[in-house]
Amino acid sequence: MSFTEMWEALLPIGRDAESGGYHRFAWTPAELECRDWFRDEALRRDLAVEGDANGNLFAWWYPEGARGPAVLTGSHLDSVPGGGAYDGPLGIVSAFAAIDLLRERGARPGRPIGVAAFAEEEGARFGVACLGSRLLTGAIGPERARGLRDRDGLPLASVLAANGLDPERIGEDPGLLSRIGCFIELHVEQGRALREDRPVGVASAIVPHGRWRFGFAGEGNHAGTTLLADRRDPMLPFAEMVQAARRAAVRHGTLATVGRVEVVPNGVNAIPSAVTAWLDARGPADESVRATVAEVREEARRAAREHGVTVDLAEESYTPVVGFDTALRDRVAGVLGGAPVLPTGAGHDAGILAARMPTAMLFVRNPTGVSHAPAEHAEPDDCLAGVEALAAVLDDVAAG
Ligand code: HGY
Ligand code: MN
Ligand code: MN
16 A cells, blocks of 8 residues: 555545544544554554554564664554644554555665554543553553543543453553664644755654643523622633633743633523633743743632632643754754754654653644644645655664
8 A cells, every 4th residue: 555545545534524624532433443544554564563551553563683672653543623634644654654665675674663553642532642652651640541531521441441451451561662762753744844945854842831621610590580790600710711821821922722611501591600621831941831821820710719710720731841862863864864953832742752762753844834623734745755754764763
């Protein structure tokens, strides 16, 4: 199967016909279909398919004579709600296509090469980004993970069990980690830093970023018979929190987004009893991100008091700045003939694995600069340039 054939086989899975956005949430039918696709492509290439206890998938190539820790590549199959086609899958399709290229050219890697599909990278179902790689590396404890629930209240533990995994076995996997020497993830660029003449770039760092849950609780009541003075409406401090997030981001030079809100009971003619909102905050330094969140928290508390509402705040995930391994970064950039090196504001499994091994990232130019939305795009020629780049990097790094 060529890159194009693999790409076209994946394209319709989980795609919303109206918006063109993707809904591939971990262990839902669309994502499970993507997992089946992954296994089929791996088996088509006689790669050894392995699922770990945390729901991550791996496909291993053990070239004759290859030994030592593997060079792992790959990315994730899941999406944000209404996400683009490239975020995640491009790294996996490119990985299979890069292995095809290496084989066609008679390459004899001295080390095994693996392709990973990490589970729940977007955190769109259970709320914690990079859940699969965090479990694998011990960045999140199994107890906390087992208790995570999706929007229907289903605990992760039961979803894992329903998919043949033992919730009691999730968690850090030193044995698997010891089999991996480094991780190199190819990903669509999420921004427009790559210039016209360079379709592939190399990551230098991932900026600090996290997500916080704000829970506003008031008193549900009738929209038509409750005087304003008698209301304890959580929607009002929520609205002030959203505005405060933008003001704080401007003040601290960070990015703050409220993209998800849940209203109970969510009725047109009912004053809500509860409003839950999630803040995504990112920025050039831990201090500025922390200052942004602290300011939003204070504003939310002030507004809650003003409206007789309570508010609680929980940090759901936080990733400090990730500086990719400079030796691997420079080696990759060197193989690519001095490719541009750029930071990213997006989180990735490579950022989580960086705590346990050298990791690097390749970015494939995205002419729209849009991501986490249907307009996310990479031109076919740039995708093939990405495959060539990944093959060259794997050939070099896996030489032994
Ligand atoms: O949210 C992120 O930055 C990544 O796409 N998970
Ligand atoms: Mn993403
Ligand atoms: Mn991604």
